[in-house]
Amino acid sequence: MIIPGSEVRTLRCSRSGCLREPTWDVQWRNPKIHAPERVKVWLACDEHRDYFEAYLGQKGFPVSSIAREGSVE
Numbered sequence: 001m002i003i004p005g006s007e008v009r010t011l012r013c014s015r016s017g018c019l020r021e022p023t024w025d026v027q028w029r030n031p032k033i034h035a036p037e038r039v040k041v042w043l044a045c046d047e048h049r050d051y052f053e054a055y056l057g058q059k060g061f062p063v064s065s066i067a068r069e070g071s072v073e
């Protein structure tokens, strides 16, 4: 969801109140409401990756985290 011309440079961890730069894409979906190809992504810093995975995992949602290597494009 890059908006042309907006220069989105300051990505932040999706955890509310966290100002750290995200280093992980936490990809997940809700099988009950999302089609198989529909994947949601939360951005997570090192500290909150576990938090998101645990949170989603306990809901029974499939979740996988992808490292954001040199994230800015």
Ligand SMILES: [Zn+2]
Pocket: 013, 014, 015, 018, 019, 020, 044, 045, 046, 047, 048
């Ligand atoms: Zn964080």
